Each structure stands twice: as structure tokens, then as C-alpha cells.
Amino acid sequence: MTNWINTVSRAHVERGVRGRFTQANHGKPHMLRKMARGDWIIFYSPRTDFPDGQPLQAFTAIGQVVDDEPYQVEMTPDFHPWRRNVDFLECAETPIRPLIEHLDFIEDTSRWGYRFRFGVFRIDDHDFEVIRSAMTQSVRQETTVNT
Template structure:
């Protein structure tokens, strides 16, 4: 049984996920506003990490964080360096992250992965997630 009306899946490397969880926020697509503006307070939010570190090729393919959107609107954070991409003022959302452990994609049966070429949509960085899939992730990833 699921108590959410909407849920989302963000695609973020595991090292960046740790920063987000520690800071209680999410930032997507190099800080652009459009992704985080789609979220509403109370929406479920799951993070899928294709890799351990941003820019690496070695696959991780795991769900690494879960939470609930905790604010009403995006906010702009302090300027930060993006290396060769220059300095940005990223747009973020506050997330109440739940205490969870990683879950390997290969160990889960989700509606998300039942479609042919399902992984292609992850290139957008943010995709709608079936609330029932969020419930499955919460059950599998929760720390007792």
C-alpha cells in the first residue's frame, strides 16, 4: 500500500548523493531550475546512482537515497564552482531523507524497469516514478 500521490526518480552519482543527503537537498542537471521546479511538497523522491563517482565509467546501478520533498518551491543556493563549466548558482529543493541502505537495481522488480529501453529516459536526470515503485524501494531500503 502506498500513501504518496506522486514520486520522482533523480539520477545522481553516489558521491553527489552523499552530499545531498548530508545537506538535506537535491540539485539536478547541474543546478538547472526546470527539474526541481516539477517537484511538489510531499512528493516521494528516490535517487538512482548509475556510478559511484560523477564522471566514472564503472557501473554501480543502485538506488542510493529516498526521501520526501519538504519545501514549497525551489531555492537558489550559494554560488559553487563546476570546474571547467564555471561557477553556477544552483537551484535546489529541500528533501527529508529517510535512513536507508543501498539497493542494487538487479535485485528489484519495478514497473520502471519493465518497459523496453527503460534506461534511456534516465538521461533526462529526472523521471516520474510510479508511487508503487517508491513503496517497494522504501520497503527494501529501509533500515529497521
């Protein structure tokens, strides 16, 4: 199993969560083909919307790939993006700044945003667990308080 980060605006992540899918790199299939059933994806949103939304800098969703191959859809006559089906976990939007010092994939904390410029990239189990734990902790606490 591989863990991924997909850099996507919050508005696009929200569409993906509602539709139970992900797209990557503006609809291109290359990185989606590298993913396998059971892989985990954490979504990082630098902005609320693309390209001119407000700065956000937060992890906005987490899910697991549930299909075997990318598939293409028609959004408009000129845009046919590739997608993967994803089951999303219940989680809370989580700012990245408190986590920066704990993430191994960030090699230079003064330039922490550099890695996200690649769109989709792999992370190790340690980094996945740091982010997953932060994103699901408040959901677990809320469930405990409400029961």
C-alpha cells in the same frame, strides 16, 4: 503527492544527504519546479562519482521534499545551481538488478537503463513502494536485531 527518481552519482547524493537538499539535471531548475512539498524522491546512482566513477547501478537515498519552491545557491562564481530541501529516510544502498523485473517504469528489461538517461522522472506508487521497501527492509531488520 508525486514520486520521483533523480539520477545522480553516489558522491553527489551523499553531499545532498549531508546538506539535506537535492539538485537535478546539473543544477537546472526545470524539474525541481515540478516538485511539491511532500513529494518523494528516490535517488538512483549509475556511478560512484560523476563523470568517471566506478559503475554502481544502485538506489542510494530516499527522501521527501520539505519546501515550497526551488532556491539558488552559489557554489562557485560561475556555478549557481538550484536546489530543493529534502528530509532523508534512513535506508540502505540497494542494487537495482534484483528489482528490475518488479518495476513497471522499466518497459524493456533488456534496455532497463534507458529511462535513467532523462535524469529526473516520475514513477507510480507501485514502483515507489517496491524500491522503498527494498531500501528500508535491511534497516528495519538491523533495528530489530539490535533491540
